[in-house]
Amino acid sequence: MDARHSHRTRAHAERLTGGESLEQFEGAVLSGVNEGAHFLGLGWVRDAIRRIAGFDPFPGTLNVRLVDRDALPRWRELRRDAGLSLTPPDTHSCGGRLLPALVEGRIPAVVVIPEVTRYEDEVLEVVAPVRLRTVLGLRDGDRVRLEIATRHVVVGKPIPRVEGSEKVTGQARYAADVRLPDLLWGKVVRSPLPHARILRISAEKARALPGVRAILTADDLPPVLVGRRMLDMPLLARDRVRFVGEPVAAVAAETSDVAEEAVALIEVEYEDLPAVFDPLEALTAEAPILHRDAGAYEGAPKERPHPNVQSIQRHREGDPERGLRQAARVFEHTFRTPRAHQGYLEPRASVVRIDEAGRVQVWTCNKTPFRLKEQLARALELPSERIRINPVPIGGDFGGKGFSTDVPLAYHLARATGRPVKMVMGYTEELMAGCPRHPSIITLRTGVDAEGHIVARTARAIFDGGAYAAFKPRPNVDLHGGHQAGGVYRIPHFEAESVCVYTNSVPSGHARSPGEPQMIFAVESHTDMIAHELGIDPADFRRRNLVGDGERLATGHRLERVKARETLEAALEAGDWRAPRRPHVGRGLAMSHRFAGLxxxxxxxxxxxxxxxxxxxxxxxxxxxxxxxxxxxxxxxxxxxxxxxxxxxxxxxxxxxxxxxxxxxxxxxxxxxxxxxxxxxxxxxxxxxxxxxxxxxxxxxxNETGTVTSFCAQVAEVEVDPETGCVKVLRMVTAHDAGRVLNPIGHQGQIEGGLLQGLGLAMMEAMGAEDGRISTLSLGDYKLPVTKDAPPLTTVILEDSVGPGPFQAKAIGEMSISPVAAAIANAIFDACGVRLRDLPLTAEQVFFALQSRGGTR
Amino acid sequence: MTLRIRLSVNGSAREVLIPSSRRLIDFLRDDLGLTGTKEGCGVGVCGACTVLLDGRMISSCLALAAFADGAEVTTVEGLADDERLHPVQQAFIEYGGAQCGICTPGQVVAAKALLDEVPNPTEGEIREWMLGNLCRCTGYYKIIESIQKAAGHARL
Amino acid sequence: MHAFDYTAPESLASALAELEEAGDEGKVIAGGTALMILMMQRLVRPTRLISLRRLPGLGRIEVVDGGVRIGALATHRDVETSPLIRSRIPVLAETLSRVATLRIRNVATIGGCLAHADPNQDPPVTLLALDARVRIAGRQGERQVALDEFFVDYYQTALRPGEVVVAVDVAFPAPGNASAFHKFLPRTADDYATVAVAATVTLTPEGVCREARIGLGALGPTPLRARDAEAIVIGERLSDRLLAAASEAAIRVVDPIADPRGSAEYKRQMAGVFVRRALRGAWDRASREAA
Amino acid sequence: MKLVQRSILAVERERLWDFLMDVPRVARCIPGVEAIEPAGENRYRGVLNVQIGPVRLALGGTVTLEEQDRNGWQAALRAEADDRGAGGGIRARMTARLAPAPTGIELVVETDLAVLGKIGEFGQPLIKKKADGLMQAFAVNVRAALGRAPSSRE
The missing domain is CATH 3.30.365.10 (Aldehyde oxidase/xanthine dehydrogenase, molybdopterin binding domain)
Incomplete structure (x- = not known):
């Protein structure tokens, strides 16, 4: 990329200038043999070279005899296995093989190996876009250096996306694009109240509307409960609603306008029930109880210290109480993060058709179709063979598209009408009744010894789970956050408790790296705060405490081939950590790690x-x-x-x-x-x-996590406007311990996308709510980052061969999102001395914090 | 009320009867089957529904189909020239400008409109022009790069 | 959306006739970017929609009597890119370039913006500072209203039933005059302003303020004029004390509401900051002009 | 959302109380209220018209006097009204307290207002502002209504 582009990718450059998969050979030019030239005369061969090597071959080959006899066995091996097959269009012609190469370190070329050759196998035929003899001034006997790409000819290369062409032409058909004959449109009547008894539903006026084909309430449906793991949510509210936006009735009509009209005409009489919105309040003795016997729900965790607890998860290592008692100093801080939507731009859509054979054909943006099939089999009380989920591309998931959503309702509407039904949520419905990231309240208490080593930590995380646990897939309905409370540090005594709580709010679900951006914001802000209190540079404090090779994370999980330190140092170097700063400019650091999935x-x-x-x-x-x-x-x-x-x-x-x-x-x-x-x-x-x-x-x-994890270290540089509190992110550095990168375009895309989502969480994304009513009901009020928010970015990829994936790949999709908020919060502190403990890090927060301190330092 | 409108969609002239309350996006997607144009936010913020109306990019979710009477509408389906992709489309494939693809039709239509008006935009101009096309996958870097590359290609 | 009758009359007279006939049930539509959302939300349900889109000549931007007349159908983008506006009233082009996104600016009209009277919009802020006048047409003929008498309340204007905005007139700046527009966007660049301030200042050759006007956006039920602040700076030379006094005076007239863009108190505070910045910006430009 | 409106009226407490308990009469002090009629014991039906620019709502519903404590000078009422066209409505619980003040009787009206459905989507902050305005106008109108009454001491 040119200099205008401040964003750069080191790994890209390294790959293009050569790399570990190039093997060196030296040969002497000879003339006479021209098997390859004949081969090159074939049109399909030239086409294949054009496609694979990206150039038009000069119609002639350079013949080179290997000089080094010791290299011959390796070359013979390569002749046999390596390279890309040239498969002929018909069975009469003979095929061959291509090996990409560089001649004299600069001219791209391929070594051609026809399948049938007459001459000795130590002669290589090299094809380039130019006549090599002329360009390099070669005569017979001259030495020539060849670098031949041997292993991983395809893996590791920036191969463009398989489905790219359908996507750029608009041909890719997403769930909402599915068109079927006789299609009806389904819409949902949603509860306007956070907690209420349903007294009566009258649908006469709606039913009388021309074009309305079916109206369903809970009475028309079997009394099943649904959920990804814990089954606690009815298809339509039965007797009682528990959040604003909960489906109460469903309509199918000839057009979406008529369906919408019908929804407005359905009258539901409610009787208010006391509601609770604050998860801490929900855990008190006087709190209204959302579910009379949540423990009885299928898939419900057994431990339930309060009826409003969805799940509770504990980690304990060593003796944290003793550790804290013995610590030289103990620090305690509390952090809060808001409810946030995944922000995918495709609102959820479901189409259901019951076919002639009675099979339920489903098109929906669900990322776990096989699990959806099982969920549906239970929800619809059908054998799973009767259900078929047809593949459609998904317009963004980020954790949010694993639940059955409207599919069961679409099915029942289809059954009631005998026609296929399409249900597409509007974005207002997404924001009101999607499955947002859990809001959190996290308290960390950390003991440090006299040398600045963390000796003990206790953590308590309260996650607002909303009215149902149905949207969460983890076996214990918990989030990952709890076990990240130790961060990337060696902490011998550790205890973490994380609790998901029922409240009369929209049910929370999974969002990219569930629970972790919340927890990492807390952990890495806390880490910085301790370092500052101790008067230690935040980077030094981390160096002192980073988990090392063969050591254990706070949870007791032992790690091998740990690259925490290298990742940190790479980020610091790329982020000019020690360089002087202008006034009102600050730098912040944050780290995280994550295992690849199971x-x-x-x-x-x-x-x-x-x-x-x-x-x-x-x-x-x-x-x-x-x-x-x-x-x-x-x-x-x-x-x-x-x-x-x-x-x-x-x-x-x-x-x-x-x-x-x-x-x-x-x-x-x-x-x-x-x-x-x-x-x-x-x-x-x-x-x-x-x-x-x-x-x-x-x-x-x-099913085993294993001992290898991936680290991420980020440096943020920000500038604070002391008059307004406005924070501008001047640049970001993200360093990744990446294993082997299988596709640099896709890999980098995951890093960049995750980073900007992290920036959104850090700076702006927060769903407002009053008495359980979401107040940011459009993307005009709930802001997602735009082009101008993408800061200059430096990515550092530390590649090596230790990942648990194929070709030693590691995971990347959920890596770059988590440290961003803490890196920025720490940079804001560095810039102006203001410590923010609540996300998002708004200008307003900074402004009032500066005011209360009487200006910048 | 039913309206008769005449318009050209991706170069082909049409005369159709529509309910007067038909939105342009629904007309394109449901009546013409041009489902490349996507509905995201529904309030003109996200840009997934971007189409060109007489060459100017608009949000088709905020337009009545009636507004297109007598006009020329270009959707993502109309960018490729026969089998040949528009340079913007080609660049989005090659440089990773598309991921999940839901915003992509809007992105490429907007980028085409940009290159039609400013053949050689600076990065700042690209960021300004594409401000209203949200993307949740890419972080925008590769979209910007794709447009730069497409501009370079168009120059050749 | 609900069903409605739609017409696109080809003359102003017939549009006005249709509007009168439709009475309460009728609504005019131009770009539609605001009205469409309200209709989709079912909050506005006219049974007759009268499109102004075919009215000839209503999108012109032309010189009239020592100023510019911007036709009601001129889009934000038309104004933003108009060579006339750019050269003669650059602050207006600048303001328009900050509105929402290009897609919206390509469609949303100036007349629609004024008639919609959303106190969070940007163009009225600058138009107030420029002392613009709105031209209104009804069956009884045309009338003119000063912009600062045009806005009445949230989304409410001095338009009477059956009237439409046909143009807005802006005088060319006098010698020694310059303006500045500041839109505070602490979230994203396509957001509504947390606060917006436009200031225009006319200086004597000696650098004394002869005339000043300040428009405020997102700070009350309508776009506001900070008249007390204006009075404070008139007759004075630029100083930090003067700016502080003006911004305090401006803070006293604002009455913002809390929303996702900031609390009421924060907006009040920011009104002060941006009145200061806009005044200084306009002043600096005006002195350069004078020099 | 919670709204509090305080105003001091120079009338006797009893008179103010009696006035306030006359729901159809007092309701007319809220701008936009039309056609209040009894609908059972302590229950009334009516329509509240609200306009915010182009948005015109006709909120039809009921008002129920839930509590009348003349000894404690406190009353509570509940209003539920919907606009079927828009598909939304309001729920409000209002308590009115009368307390002696140096220059008369202080009327404190506390309202817990919820705006539901489509109407709520229009923008809660603005609606809150509007509701606040409505309550202020209410206080002014109550004062005026009492002032017009012949036994007023004002």
Missing amino acids: GDARARLRLETDGTVRLITAIPDTGTGAHTVFRQIVAEVLEVPPDRVVVSVGDTDAFESDAGVGGSRVTRVAGHAVDRAARAMREALARGDRTLPLQTEARFSV
């Missing part, structure tokens, strides 16, 4: 008669670039050009089960499944199995 995945490969390799995956396209990574893995293993690999998403009939998207699992888990299927196919081919189509299938499952 779960099971399946993949199927078919080598088709036309030579294409079709990958059938169960992973829906949520935009992360997973399918492109899968394509690369297949191309790499089978040594075929990537565009020969076609990726398609199987519907839920295609496989038995699959964990789907979430929790930084896809590359690691589904990637391995794809890798295994590809290796099985390679073995089959090696055995001589040539009956086409040839099919292989693999499953991969992992």
Whole structure:
């Protein structure tokens, strides 16, 4: 990228100028052999070179005989295995193989290996866009240096997105784009009250409206409860509503306008019940109880110290009480974070058709279709074979699209009318009744010894779970936040308690890196505050306490191949940590770590008669670039050009089960499944199995987190306007311990997108609410970062071969979001001495804090 | 009330009867099946529904179909020239400007409008022009890069 | 959306006739960016919608009597990019360029902006400082209203039933005059202002303020004039004390409401800061002009 | 949202109390109220018209006098009204207290107002401002109504 672009990516540059997969060979120029030149005369070969190498080949080859006899065995190995296959269009021609190379370190070229050759195998034929003899002034016998790309010809390369063309042309069909004959539109009547008894629902006026085809209330539906893990939510409120926005009735009509009109005409009489909105208040003895016997719900955690507790999760290592008693100093701080929407731009949409065979055909933006099928089977009281989830791309997930949402209602409306039904939420409904990130109140208490080592920590996190726990998939309905309370530090005595609480608010759900941006904001602000209190540079304080190789995290989890220190140092260096600052400018630092996800995945490969390799995956396209990574893995293993690999998403009939998207699992888990299927196919081919189509299938499952994690360190530089409190982020640095990067475009895209979401959480994203009513009901009031908010960004990638994924990849999708808010909060403190403990870090907060201190320091 | 309107959509002339309350976005998506234009926020903020009305970009969620009477509408489906992608579309593929793809139609339409007016925009001009096209996946960096690359390509 | 009748008359006279006939049930629409949202929210449900989009000549931006007349149908973008506005009243072009996003500016009209009377919008703030006058047409003919008498309450104007805005007139700045517009956007660049302030200052060759006007946005039920603050600076030379006094006077007239863009108290405080900045900005420009 | 309106009226407490308990009469002191009629014991039906620029709401519903404590000089009423066209409404619980003040009787009206559905989406802050304005006008109108009455000492 040019200098205008302040954003740069070191890894990109390194890759383009060469890298570890280039192997050096030296040869002597000779003339006479021209097998390759003949080969190059074939049109399809030239086309293939153009496609793979990206240049028009000069019609002639440079022949080079290897000079170093010791290199010959390696070269023979490469001749056999490496490179990209050139598969002929018909069976009469012979194929070959291409190896990308650099001549004399600068001229891009390929080494061509025709399948049938007459001459000695130590002669290489090199093809370039130019006549090499002329350009390099070579004569017979002259030495020439070749760098040949040997391993990972496809993996690690910036291969463009598989589905890019459908997306840029508008051809990609998302759930809301599904058009079916006789389609009806479904809409939901939502509760206007946070907690109330439903006395009466009268729908006569709505029913009389021309074009209305069905109106359903809880009385028309089976009394089932639904949820991703804990089943505590009715399809439509039965007798009682628990949050503003809860579905109370559903309408199907000929047009969305009529459905909307009908919704307004349905009269519901309520009787107010006392409500509770503050999670701390909800845990008091006098608090209204939301669910009479939540413990009886299926999937409910057993421990329930208060009826309004959704879940409680504890971690304990060592003896924290003793640790705190023995500490030289103890620090305690409390932090708060607000409710925030995932902000995907595709509001949730569901289409249901009951087909002639009585099967329920579903199109919906759900990232875990196989789990959805199981959820639906129970919710609809149907055998799961009767349900088929058809794949559609998902217009942004970020954790928010795992619940069945409107699908059961669309089904019941379809059943009642005998016609397919489409339900698309408006963004107001998304903000009112989506599944936002949990608001939190986090208190950290940390003991430090005389040398500045953290010796003990207790943490208590209260997460506002809202009216139902149904949107959370974790087995214990908890968030990840609790176990991150120790951060990236070695803390021998540790206790964390994290509690999700029922309140009369919109139910909270998962959002990119669930619970972690909240907790990391607290932990890394707290870390800075301690460092300042102790008079230690925040970077030094972290150096002193960072978890090391073979050491344990606060939770007791032992780590290996730890790169915390390197990641920190890389961020500090790129962020000019020690450079002088202008007035009102400050720098802040924050770190986090995260394990790659767990779960099971399946993949199927078919080598088709036309030579294409079709990958059938169960992973829906949520935009992360997973399918492109899968394509690369297949191309790499089978040594075929990537565009020969076609990726398609199987519907839920295609496989038995699959964990789907979430929790930084896809590359690691589904990637391995794809890798295994590809290796099985390679073995089959090696055995001589040539009956086409040839099919292989693999499953991969992992339930152990393992000992390798990924670290992230960020430096924020901000400028504070002391008159207004306005904070401008001047630049960000994000350093990642990334394992092997399989696709730099996609990888960088995940970093940049996550970072800007983190910036949104840090600076602006907060759903306002009054008495349980969300007051920011449009994207005009709930602001998401825009182009001008993306700060100059430096990304540092520390690549190595230690990740748990295929080709030693690590997870990246949930890495860059979590440290941002703390890095910025710490920078604000550095700039003007104001310490903010509540997100978002608004100008107003800074302003009043400065006022109460009487100006900047 | 039913209205008769005449308009051109992606170069083809049409004369249609629509309910007067039909929004342009619904007309495009539901009546013409041009579902490339997406509805995000529904209040003109996010830009997923960006189309060109007589060459100017607008939010089709805030326009009545009646506003397009006598006008020329260009949607994402009308950017590619036969099988050849518009340079902006090509660049969005190559440089990672598209991820989940839901904002992408709006992004490429807006970017095309930009390059039509300012063939060689600075990064600042790109950020200003694309201000109203929200993207939640990319963090905008690769969108900006894609547009720069497309501009470079268009120059060649 | 609800059903309604839609017409697009081709003359002002017939638009006004239709509007009169429709009475309470009728609404005029131009760009529609504000009205469409209210209709989609079901909060405004006219049974007749009269589009002004086909009215000829109502989008012109032209020189009239020592000033510029901006037709009601001129879009924000038309004004922002008009060479006439850019060269003669640059602060207006600058203000318009800060409104929402290009997509909205391509559609939203000046007449619509004034008639909608949202106190959070930017153009009225600068137009107030420029002492603009609104031209209004009704069946009885045209009349003119000074902009600071035009806004009545939240979303309410001096327009009588059956009337429409047809133009806004802005005089060319006198020698020694300059203006500045400040929009405070602590969240995103496409947001409504937390506060917006426009100031215009006319200086004598000696640097004494001869005339000053201050417009305030997002600070009350209507766009406001800070008249006391204006009175304080007139006859004075620029000083920190003067700016402080003016901004304190401005704070006394504001009555903001708390919303996601800031608490009422924060907006009050920011009104002070931005009155200071806008006055200083206008003053600096005016002195450069005079020099 | 909570609104508090205080005003001091130079009338006898009893008279003010009797006035306030006459719901149809007192309701007319709220600008925009039309056609209040009895609908059962301590219950009235009526319509409140509210205009905020182009938004015109006709909130039809009921007012119920829930508490009348003449000894404690305190009363409470509950209002529930909806606009079917918009698909939204308001819920309000108002308590009125009469307390002696140096220059008369202080009337304190505390309102807990909830704006529901589509109307609430229009913008809670603005509605709060409007409701506050309505309550201020109410106090002025009460004063005027009592002032017009022949036994006024004002």
